[in-house]
Amino acid sequence: MGHLTIDVQQRPRRSHVADFGICVDSRWKNRGVASALMREMIEMCDNWLRVDRIELTVFVDNAPAIKVYKKFGFEIEGTGKKYALRNGEYVDAYYMARVK
Numbered sequence: 001m002g003h004l005t006i007d008v009q010q011r012p013r014r015s016h017v018a019d020f021g022i023c024v025d026s027r028w029k030n031r032g033v034a035s036a037l038m039r040e041m042i043e044m045c046d047n048w049l050r051v052d053r054i055e056l057t058v059f060v061d062n063a064p065a066i067k068v069y070k071k072f073g074f075e076i077e078g079t080g081k082k083y084a085l086r087n088g089e090y091v092d093a094y095y096m097a098r099v100k
Contacts, residue, residue, distance in 0.1 A: 001028050004037040008049055016052040018045055022065075034068050042072060042098070052100045057083070060092045074098045 002024035009017045020041060024033045045051035056074065058065050066076075074096040083093035 001025055002033045002037055004041055006041055006044065006049070008051060016050065017055060018049065018051045018053070019055040019057075021056075029064070034065075035071070038068060038072050046100060054098045056096050057093045058096060059084070059086070060094055066094070066096075069096055069098075072098065 002022070004020055004022045006018050006020045009015055009019075022034060022037055024037075042054070045054055054074075056069065057080070058069065060079065075098070076094045076096050078095045080093045080095060082090035084091055
């Protein structure tokens with residue numbers, strides 16, 4: 001169905017920051033799975049983990065994911081040029097964050 005992992009930074013200067021990764025099986029896309037996972041992750045960060053900033057990186061051409069992130073208050077803060085090599089070509093990625 002899907003999963004989400006959270007990594008809270010351990011260094012004291014960044015202990016208020018978490019980043020996460022999310023994946024939803026293609027058979028479950030457009031059924032609210034990503035939104036449900038995001039809601040729970042934000043609730044945990046806001047109320048249990050003492051996290052004030054949640055960060056992520058997403059390929060610039062992943063419009064469905066970007067739409068979900070924006071729905072939950074994430075904003076694009078910058079672009080990583082040639083961020084990764086995908087199928088033999090470099091792709092850019094957005095750096096996004098939600099600040100409480």
